[in-house]
Amino acid sequence: MATALEGIRHLARRLEGRPSDYDALLDQVGDRSLVLLGEASHGTHDFYRRRAEITQRLIEEKGFEAVAVEADWPDALRLTRYVKGESGDSLDAAFGDFERFPRWMWRNHEVREFIAWLCEHNASRPLEQRVGFHGLDLYSLYRSAEAVIAYLDEVDPDQAARARVHYACLDHGGDPIRYGQEAALGLSQSCQDEAVSLLADLLELGDDDLRRDGLLAVDEQFYAEQNARVVINAEAYYRAMFGSRLDTWNLRDEHMTDTLVELRAHLRRQGGQGKVVVWAHNSHLGDARATEMGQQRGQHNIGQLVRQRFGQDDSLLVGFTTHSGHVAAAHDWDGNVQQRWVRPSLEGSVERLFHDSGLGDFYLPLESDAAELLAAPLLERAIGVIYRPETERASHYFRARVASQFDAIFHLDETSSVEPLDKDEPWNRKEVPETYPFGL
Structure with missing residues (x-):
């Protein structure tokens, strides 16, 4: 020493x-x-x-x-x-x-x-x-789902209605732990497929039409897309807490790294260096x-x-x-x-x-x-x-x-x-x- x-x-x-x-x-x-x-x-x-x-x-x-x-x-x-x-x-x-x-x-x-x-x-x-x-981070399962729906209410009411249907299976009194436990044990339906489908729908909106409305509109679209990604990964995280062999630490840090990657890509699309x-x-x-x-x-x-x-x-x-x-x-x-x-x-x-x-x-x-x-x-x-x-x-x-x-x-x-x-x-x-x- x-x-x-x-x-x-x-x-x-x-x-x-x-x-x-x-x-x-x-x-x-x-x-x-x-x-x-x-x-x-x-x-x-x-x-x-x-x-x-x-x-x-x-x-x-x-x-x-x-x-x-x-x-x-x-x-x-x-x-x-x-x-x-x-x-x-x-x-x-x-x-x-x-x-x-x-x-x-x-x-x-x-x-x-x-x-x-x-x-x-x-x-x-x-x-x-x-x-x-x-x-x-990824703990905001319900807040992120609500944010996605609120965004779609503004830009595409029909898709917002579909989002409410997609996310309905998350309804466990706003308790992500209860949702994860019941979904992992097969006591209720998993929302994994629905969450992935909704992100795909969001990505179809794309940036091209939004750019005509200015950079703020592009930002808001990105914010909504990221909330949709949070829902996907938070849903998997809370299910993995019960009965899964997946390491929740790894799921969380992979999500945080992926968020960083998406943020860099967004900054570059806006003309920055990331x-x-x-x-x-x-x-x-x-x-x-x-x-x-x-x-x-x-x-x-x-x-x-x-x-x-x-x-x-x-x-x-x-x-x-x-x-x-x-x-x-x-x-x-x-x-x-x-x-x-x-x-x-x-x-x-x-x-x-x-x-x-x-x-x-x-x-x-x-x-x-x-x-x-x-x-x-x-x-x-x-x-x-x-x-x-x-x-x-x-x-x-x-x-x-x-x-x-x-x-x-x-x-x-x-x-x-x-x-x-x-x-x-x-x-x-x-x-x-x-x-x-x-x-x-």
Whole structure:
């Protein structure tokens, strides 16, 4: 470890809180059209803030045309319409479709500040040059079906009537879990064929006629097509949760990657270059082949699929790590968000190695010498929307070869939690280090 520590101290670049902190990253981006910015948790202020600062520079200096995030398509679409000046929403109202747990993941002050910046950035630009904020995820089975029907009501009422018939088999009281269970067990009809048929009908509308109505009409057609794709893949996902041999992790990450591919193609049809920044968890954006999830469980993720589809010369995978601090997270699913104390990283982890360097916050490009230093497997921490420090090792650590997983790392040694727009009483009871014992 002494050799690794010495190498990190030599190769890492300290972060000074200046715009120049990101110069080395932008140099590393070069002409790449995909930059994937990760996070070691879903509730850390420092990750959100720095991703936003990097993304602003990528948009202004490198001509990036869209931000794609680990959020549901219809929820983020309301923000896209807001930042492109296509809705009557206020800034706060534009966040109104983020209704399900965990609301704080996107309904927080850090994202709000970025959206305000993006709206201002877009204001002086023509429609085709305005940057959108798009969701990649697939949980919105019913919201996406409703959005498809609402779109068809406007452009083709006859097809809207057919869509209602196609999607009728989804009706399980708006509960996707109940739908998936009953469809998987043969207790009700699967909507797979109907969902695929409806997307085919939508695609027949095409862009040519819509282009005569302007770029906005083409955008709306694309938004509807993508909602139809969400219905197909969400239906398969919820069925696979019960009785299927398909890995739901793989289904989800394949959908998110396919959404990214469709978004790039849409941007290019609009005359752009298809340059997209992606925000998601490290576990989605670091190449799964370098981790336990890929090597032992046969799982793949966005980072791996992007490298395979577009090559390492056109994509840059950037991870974010921390040693300790606080995170916005719940103890149980559907629980209240709290300011949870993050335990100091474990011995044998990449986070502890970075902490022991004594550099504090730094940027480390994982090229040549640095790649050799971090080629061996180390523990790596992953905190989602749930944090359970009482089972820290089992719940939040896996092994990974960091130099193969990412192209670069930002290490932020002590971090703080994001600030939710909606706060429950537990938020005011900030956990302190003495809350939990260090023993596992």
